[in-house]
Amino acid sequence: MIRAAIVGGSGYIGGELLRLLLCHPNIEVTQASSDRLRGQRVDTAHPNLRGRTDLAFCGRDELADSDVLLFATPHRATMDLLPKLADSARHVIDLSADFRLRDPWLYQQHYGVMHSAPELIDDFVPGLPELGHREALRTADRISVPGCMATAAILALAPIADLVEPEVTVDARTGSSGSGASASTADSHPQRSGAMRVFAPTGHRHEAEIGQATGLSARMTATGVEAVRGVQVVCQAQARNPLTELDLRRAYRAFYGTEPFVRVVAHRRGAFRYPDPKVLLGSNYCDVGFAVDGRRVTAMGALDNLVKGGAGAAVQCLNIRMGWPETLGLDFPGLHPI
Known part of the structure; x- marks a missing residue:
């Protein structure tokens, strides 16, 4: 049994981490x-967890030592918090964007601020086992989980990256939970x-993430749709x-x-x-598909943005790191109809 602590546990990703980890047989939150x-x-923030835990939220200054520290913090926050908290856990899994990009200049270009801890970037292994990182994850003490739309696009495009011209377009659609639990009034129900x-x-x-993982030059658009959860990408x-x-x-x-979570x-x-x-x-599944008309190829991907696009991917990587079955605690197949 290992001890897990979550930094930023009140948001949607934090709630999914709690849901998955509280049900995991080898983890104590x-x-x-x-x-x-x-x-x-x-359970005041996550009412689905009523009766599953008596845990109360603590302040960041109250975090004690644990075996694994999972950051479900906003973009631009983890890079400032990590140097202060890293010594409290041997293993760190970051679900923000702060350590996804290898190039600090690209981070500054896409996130609007200079990276405050560029010396730590190379310590992180990408949390995408399907893209050849599984062996590195077995010994990684720091793991960075990719973005939800990026994951769907990367998994859709990777099998054909050597078969297509380098310029691709990615049309992404996402539900409202992708905006986070503290979204602006523009994402309120009457507006959405x-x-x-x-x-x-x-x-x-996410263009930078897709390019980094696949070697393709992606041009991406993103649209918010009425669904609460879910991401779908259509790549040309x-x-x-x-x-x-x-x-x-x-x-x-x-x-x-035989990848366990890609169909x-x-x-x-x-x-x-x-x-x-x-x-x-x-x-925790990502479904990928395709269509073709001569030289025109359409690649598609879909996932739950909060699970395979976030918390589930983190648990999958943690399972690999600990030498447990990769699917442990992640066997829920989804619901139909819903």
Whole structure:
């Protein structure tokens, strides 16, 4: 049994970490911090956890030693907090963007501030086992979980990265939970309901993550849709040579093989022929799919932004690091219908 503490436990990602870790057979959640809710029960912020824990939020200054420290803090916050808290745990998993990009200049370009701890960036291993990082994760003491839309796009594009021209477009759609628990009034229900709001028509920050992971030059747009949870990406690429559906199916199956949390979904029949986040909610799966017309290739990906796009990926990486079965505590398959 290892002890886990969560920094920033009151948000949606923090709540998902609590949900998954409280049910994990090998983990004891010892603390969850929230300066705003200090002293209040965890289930006041996360009512789905009623009866599962008597834990109350502590302040950051009250965090004690643990075996693993998970940062569910906003972008730009972890890089300042980590040097102060890192000595309290051997293992650190960051779910913010602060240690995802290898190049501090790219971080400054996409997040608008200079990185305050660039000397720590190389200590982090990307938390994406499917992209060849599994062996490094087995011994990693610092892990950075990719962004939700970036994960969906990376997993959709990686199997064909060598088959297509380097310029790709990524059209991403996300539910309102992607804005976080403290979203602005623009994301309130009266403003969001029924809307399909393009909030990043150009230059989305996940472009850098996608390029870093796949070697492709991504041009990304992002739209907020009425769903609460879920991410779907539709990526357009030009094949270097004409491809058939069989060529693509072989490429995807060869790339993902027996990966436990990536499923190839490209069917001729059925209501859910292609990746759709609706059937993935609460699960750690990312479904990927494809379509082709000569040299025009469409790659698709879908996931729950709070699970495979966040807390679930963190638990998956922690399982690998601890030498446990990779799927431990992550076997929920999603709900249908919902």
